[in-house]
Structure formats: C-alpha cells, structure tokens
Amino acid sequence: MPTDSIAQPGGASELTDAIYQNIARNISEGSCVLFLGPAAITAKQPDGSYRPLTELCANQLAKGLGLSKEEENSLYHVASALRIRAQRSDTMLISEVQDFYNKAEREAQLHPMLEQLADLPFKIIVNTTPDDFFARFYATAVRDYRFDFYNFRKPTSDPLYSFGDDAAPLIYNLFGFYKKSESLVLTYSDQLAYVNKITGAQHERLPDSLLAAFTVPRFYLFLGFDFDDWSLRVLFDALFKNARSSIQPFAYPLKGKPEADPYAKVFFQGEFRMEFPKVDIETFVNNLLDHIEKLDGHASSDSAAPLAEALILHNEAKDDQECQALLSHLKPLKIRTLTLRDAVGQGDVQAWIRNTLDSVQVVLPLVSADFFDHSNPALPLLDEIVRRNDPRKRFLVMPVLIKNCAMDATPLGQLRTTRPPKGEAVFGSGQENKHLADIAEKLKIYIENLT
16 A cells, blocks of 8 residues: 655655645755655556556566456565466576566656656655666756666765755665676575665675755655555664654545555554645645745746746757756746747748747747758848847847857857857766756846846
8 A cells, every 4th residue: 555755854744735834945955855655656548647656567467367456466466476386486586576676667657747747846856666766857857967876785984965055856766776687685595685785794785875864854755655664664764863853744545545554653653753634646746846936935836827928949950859857947936948849830930030039038949050050030130139128128138059179259249148158068078967057057147137
C-alpha cells in the first residue's frame, strides 16, 4: 500500500495553509529534501491511468508464474520467485529488468507531476527506484545536477557531498541504478544483503556526507512509499538515526489506493511521530505548487496576467533545442513568450511580427549563424527592431548569442544588451546552465522593474 509523506521539524496534526506556506518557503530556499518512493515514478497507461514502473516491470516478469495480483505487482516477490524456481539466472533476471527500463526510457510517459517537482529548487532528491528518469527532467532543461547511486555489492568511498548554495542538486539512487547491473536490489536476498551493508561496517554504509545532511533541520517530502514494507523501517532508522526527534512526517495514500494498515501506522507514529491525514499525493502536490506560486504575492491561477510579454525570434529548424532550454529557465518568471510558431495561420508573417512588436515589452533574438539564413522572416525587420530598443520605455531588445557567430556587422551588433556578455556563446562552453540562469535573472529584474 504505497503512500506519500512529508516530514518537517517540529510537530503538526494536519496540513493547514500555514504548514503548506512553510514547506513552500523551505523549498524555495533550498532547505527541503525530496524522497521518491517506488510508487512515485508512474507511467501513463492506455486507459489514461498511471501505474508505478516497478509494478509494470514486475508484471512483465511474472507472466506464466501463476501468482496472485498482489504478488505479481511486487518486483521483489516476482524476482525472488523466478530465482527460487530456477526459471531465471541472476544474469538473465538483471538483463530483463535492464531491458524493461531501457524501453521505458524511450517510451514511458511519466506523470506530469514529476516534471513540476523537478522544476522546484530541491538540493537533495533521493530516489528508491533503479531508474534515472527524474534526472532526465534536469538534463532536458539543461540544468546542472549531480547523479549518483549506492552499490551495495561494491560500496565506494564517501564522495564528500556538499550542499551549499552554489552546489548543484544531488539526485541519489538508494537502491542502485539499472545501467550498473551489480548495483541492483531485486530479490528478498538482495534486500537482506543491502540492509546488512547500510547498517554494518562504517566504510560500506551509505555516504556519511549524505547522512550528515539529514541531521540538519530540514523539511522532508516522502512521495510514493509503501509503509507496510519492512525494509522501509530499517531505511528510516539508518537515514534518521541522529535526527528522529527533529522530524515530523506526514503520510499520504496514492489516489485511489488504500491507506497504510493499522500496524504500519502504529510503528511509524510511535517511532517517527508520523501522521496520516486523508489527503492523496496529487492533491498535496497541487496544493503545494499553488502555495509556492503565492510566495511572492503572485496569483496561482494559470490565467493570471503576466508581468510582461516577450517575442523570441530564432531559427526553428536548427536552434529549437536551444530555444526550449531557454524557455525552461524562463518558466518560473511571470512572462508570456511568443515565437514564430504563434504566427501560423495569422496571415503575413512580417505583418504579424510588426503587430507583435507593438504589444510586447521584450524581444529575444536567439543568434547563431543559422539565424541569419535568408529564410528568417525577421531579418528584413532587424533595423526596425534595433531602433525600437529603449529599455527605460518598456521595450528591451536582448540578443542571446546561443552559438558562436560574427554578428558585429549586423544591426544586432549595435546593441549593448547582448547576453552573455563579452561575446561568449551560451552553448559550447560547458557553462550553459550558468548563462541561461543569468539571462533569466536579468529578465526577472527587468520585468519586476516594469511594474
């Protein structure tokens, strides 16, 4: 019975607006840890529902075993049954799990809630499934992050993680990574060996620098955990050995799933002061996102008026990936973005651009050699666009040099508002995230000053 929980310093009996606000503030400050349980990583099914990938993997392996529905939803149980019946060698079992996740990496449509969570500034994300799918949201947004995993068969020395303001978020897989076969925890036997390692010799336990992060008063969000699983009790004890008195967890069932049974509730209430409000994960996350939107006094509705509108001009055939990366960084801003795609069906494209220039406050030409291709409908208007540049009168033209090219001889070369500064391109230097974050920050300051 998978459930979801949050943990916070101190105590509380229900999720009031004040608690949501406190969680939202801690997330915004980077003082919150996200735990993703086995039921948090879900994929869309043909009927529109979402199911945990671990269950889908177990179902695939369980074909022909004659197990009950509950049994064939447990990857540990199915893998152990296959091993006991000698129907799969360890190598074959691992290979089939890897094949499943390789296919899921290409085809699975994950719950949109995960991408929303990935946009929040967590410093530590602990994943208890063998995939790196949550990390992909960081990669596709061209955001810095660190990915690592625990290998119970071959523990390594402590990487000495740090979690300062300048440190990239750490996404850590507690139970291995499917692309590293020897690290996978698949059977009950593997579970026992894993528990022996994390509770045994100091040099083979989970990294001390990671465990030390849990002794600091922080908020903890637990999403998608099965509190009836005995191994979770050991895991909680290992992770919070020195912090049990400073956390207050709250547990939530997945939508449509039963609550934790009374025995699990008594244990987690007694050992970790856990509460079990009648709120499901989707309701909790939606309410949390709503309160994060309100932190700076902004309305949470998608229909809330933006503070500014921006027109992005780029070569859609050659530079769209770079455009999407920039849009991802602009997503938290109260800004509405338009591209030439919005001109489709609007008649003459150049006329549409001129009309749009009258309504926007920001123009972002994404400059590369391909931007100056003769097929770009904005090229004949560059002189006009540059002449309009007057940031103090609510019209900013900020060329973004996304790839190295010579633009000094073009109308855009006259502008002092080009980003990044000093002629360095956004992409190709290994500093993509830094440059995109800087552009977003400059625009944030600009549009806030407009009001």
